[in-house]
Amino acid sequence: MTHIPYSVRYIPVAVLVITMAGCGQTTNEGGQEEGAPAALITLDGSSTVFPIAEAVAEEFGKANPNMRTPTVGISGTGGGFQKFCRGETDVSNASRPIRPAEIEACQKAGLEYIEVPIAYDGIAIVVNPKNSWANNITVAELKTLWAPEAQGKVTRWNQVRASWPNREIRLFGAGVDSGTYDYFTEATVGKEGASRGDFTSSEDDNVIVQGVASDELALGFLPLAYVEENRERLKIAPVDNGKPDDGAGPITPSAETVRNGSYQPLSRPLFIYVARKAADRPEVQQLVEMFFSRSDLVREVGYIELTPQIYELARKHFADRKVGTAFGEGGSQVGMTLEALLAKER
Amino acid sequence: MKRFEFLIEWALFLCALLSIGTTAGIIIVLAVETFAFLREVPITEFLFGTEWTPLFATPRFGVLPLVAGTMLVSSIAMAVALPMGLLSAVYLSEYADARVRRFVKPVLEILAGVPTVVYGYFALLFVTPLLQQFLPNLAGFNALGPGIVMGIMILPLVSSLSEDAMQAVPRGLREGSYALGATKMQTSLRVVLPAAFSGITAACILAVSRAVGETMIVAIAAGQQPRLTANPMLPIETMTAYIVQVSLGDTPQGTIEYRTIFAVGMLLFLGTFLLNLVSTWLRDRFREEYA
Numbered sequence: 001m002t003h004i005p006y007s008v009r010y011i012p013v014a015v016l017v018i019t020m021a022g023c024g025q026t027t028n029e030g031g032q033e034e035g036a037p038a039a040l041i042t043l044d045g046s047s048t049v050f051p052i053a054e055a056v057a058e059e060f061g062k063a064n065p066n067m068r069t070p071t072v073g074i075s076g077t078g079g080g081f082q083k084f085c086r087g088e089t090d091v092s093n094a095s096r097p098i099r100p101a102e103i104e105a106c107q108k109a110g111l112e113y114i115e116v117p118i119a120y121d122g123i124a125i126v127v128n129p130k131n132s133w134a135n136n137i138t139v140a141e142l143k144t145l146w147a148p149e150a151q152g153k154v155t156r157w158n159q160v161r162a163s164w165p166n167r168e169i170r171l172f173g174a175g176v177d178s179g180t181y182d183y184f185t186e187a188t189v190g191k192e193g194a195s196r197g198d199f200t201s202s203e204d205d206n207v208i209v210q211g212v213a214s215d216e217l218a219l220g221f222l223p224l225a226y227v228e229e230n231r232e233r234l235k236i237a238p239v240d241n242g243k244p245d246d247g248a249g250p251i252t253p254s255a256e257t258v259r260n261g262s263y264q265p266l267s268r269p270l271f272i273y274v275a276r277k278a279a280d281r282p283e284v285q286q287l288v289e290m291f292f293s294r295s296d297l298v299r300e301v302g303y304i305e306l307t308p309q310i311y312e313l314a315r316k317h318f319a320d321r322k323v324g325t326a327f328g329e330g331g332s333q334v335g336m337t338l339e340a341l342l343a344k345e346r
Numbered sequence: 347m348k349r350f351e352f353l354i355e356w357a358l359f360l361c362a363l364l365s366i367g368t369t370a371g372i373i374i375v376l377a378v379e380t381f382a383f384l385r386e387v388p389i390t391e392f393l394f395g396t397e398w399t400p401l402f403a404t405p406r407f408g409v410l411p412l413v414a415g416t417m418l419v420s421s422i423a424m425a426v427a428l429p430m431g432l433l434s435a436v437y438l439s440e441y442a443d444a445r446v447r448r449f450v451k452p453v454l455e456i457l458a459g460v461p462t463v464v465y466g467y468f469a470l471l472f473v474t475p476l477l478q479q480f481l482p483n484l485a486g487f488n489a490l491g492p493g494i495v496m497g498i499m500i501l502p503l504v505s506s507l508s509e510d511a512m513q514a515v516p517r518g519l520r521e522g523s524y525a526l527g528a529t530k531m532q533t534s535l536r537v538v539l540p541a542a543f544s545g546i547t548a549a550c551i552l553a554v555s556r557a558v559g560e561t562m563i564v565a566i567a568a569g570q571q572p573r574l575t576a577n578p579m580l581p582i583e584t585m586t587a588y589i590v591q592v593s594l595g596d597t598p599q600g601t602i603e604y605r606t607i608f609a610v611g612m613l614l615f616l617g618t619f620l621l622n623l624v625s626t627w628l629r630d631r632f633r634e635e636y637a
Contacts, residue, residue, distance in 0.1 A: 148402075148403070148404060170485055170580075170581065175401075175591075176401045176402060177401075191403075193402075193403045194403045194404075195402065195403070197397070197399030197401075197402040197404070197406070198399070198571065198572075198573065199571060200487065200569050200570050200571040200581050201401070201570060201571070202570050202591070203591075203594060204594070207570065210470065210486060210487075211485075211486050211487050211569070211581070212486075213486065214474065214475070214478075214485075214486025214487075215485045215486040215487075216482070217483075217485070218485075218486070
């Protein structure tokens with residue numbers, strides 16, 4: 001995803017700037033840092049959540065000039081939980097709910113956590129505006145097209161659906177380091193990180209937009225927010241998952257269909273997990289509150305904000321220090337709305 | 347005074363050493379990482395494999411698709427630069443009068459001064475859409491557009507160096523040719539051109555080496571899909587573009603994925619190094635001496 005690599009590229013710059021800012025403070029304002037002993041807040045985890053967490057951390061830093069800006073790592077959701085359960089971080093960013101093995105690791109370490117949903121991520125299937133045939137696509141067809149076995153074999157449109165033309169299909173998709181790629185392969189092929197290798201794979205979403213927008217025979221997948229910025233240059237193919245109970249027929253991705261859980265399986269909630277102990281620190285409370293109140297940042301970095309009701313519920317859960325996960329068995333739960341999950345007793 | 351002289355000589359020597367040291371450092375880093383890479387991937391698979399998907403769950407390390415991409419784009423570039431560059435060199439050296447040459451040559455050389463990132467977007471946003479008017483099947487990322495633009499970029503290299511070579515041909519040869527009744531065209535093409543052959547060949551090989559190493563244009567406009575094909579209408583990936591792609595991603599250091607860029611870089615280095623050697627050898631071997 002563009003916002004990730006861009007941000008990642010700027011990490012060295014950011015580090016430099018932060019270091020320099022730190023130096024400036026010690027020289028100019030002398031003892032002020034000693035007067036504000038509030039500890040540094042550390043976040044780590046998913047690179048998909050990173051842009052949101054980074055934006056919130058920056059705003060937090062601006063709002064509290066005498067405190068150090070929270071640090072945000074990108075160890076990936078799994079790597080983030082490893083550190084989190086060892087007690088090395090205060091907040092773990094996750095693009096999926098915590099897994100049973102991770103729940104166990106945290107339990108063993110005696111570490112309790114509060115699960116906080118913060119946004120939705122949606123992936124759209126796009127084709128060229130001149131493409132007159134691909135008006136929708138099914139999850140099964142996506143699997144045929146993107147599975148590792150398809151490499152070098154499924155190369156024409158009519159191999160995906162017989163009624164489509166006998167012309168070459170040219171594929172574009174997010175780079176293999178991105179959360180978008182991981183989730184896309186998991187949701188369509190069924191195994192995270194498993195896909196064909198013969199497509200234009202770029203960490204820069206603009207490359208994918210350009211590739212699909214300039215090629216009549218192209219098909220690609222992109223973060224939904226990216227598509228909305230390029231509405232006129234791309235055509236969205238609604239996705240049908242063949243399960244009528246979460247919305248019959250092909251569903252067009254939008255903020256609405258992502259929120260009500262009908263655009264499945266290519267949308268998912270994103271979370272932060274806050275250590276129970278850290279939740280008692282006022283600066284952590286302030287940071288978490290910013291995740292709720294600054295949902296404009298979520299939209300700004302390319303994701304879909306939760307509904308006000310869900311933010312309200314999440315806020316209440318955090319205030320009540322409700323520990324544990326709503327995802328009893330852990331892992332991704334497809335087709336369940338956050339309202340239902342949050343309302344669940346645990 | 348003598349001591350001062352001594353200091354200057356040392357300073358100059360250190361400057362020379364710096365560039366040699368840098369080169370040595372680059373070669374050492376490339377060699378060490380390539381060696382580590384080849385311990386995990388057999389060299390036969392690397393050199394002769396036909397699939398290049400090192401970042402995917404089932405990695406394949408056959409570098410041929412990248413080599414093919416590089417060769418395809420470079421061939422298109424040379425197909426543009428060679429005839430146009432040679433003809434403009436013949437014109438500038440033999441036909442144009444001094445005033446025209448004084449004006450045209452620097453203008454042509456401006457082409458070489460355009461930043462390559464500008465050429466890249468020129469290929470992506472102007473040349474490719476223009477070509478799509480005639481070739482509706484042309485993909486948005488393809489080898490053709492960047493190849494043509496790259497040809498334009500290296501054209502001044504070919505024309506300028508070739509023209510220098512032709513200018514170096516002594517007047518006496520031309521006058522002898524005219525004295526035998528040859529026309530201007532016969533003189534240019536059958537006397538001057540062969541006499542300047544070694545210089546022209548050296549110029550062309552330098553141009554090829556420049557095309558092979560060119561990065562920005564292909565990274566922007568040729569696509570990022572390693573594909574073993576000779577079809578210039580499709581998205582491809584060159585060796586240089588692959589290195590850019592991996593460098594910009596989140597690939598962790600020390601992994602085999604990360605080492606692939608050094609292995610590819612080594613291959614690229616050896617390729618251009620060989621070309622430069624051949625260029626030097628040709629120039630020395632076939633130099634016509636007119637003393």
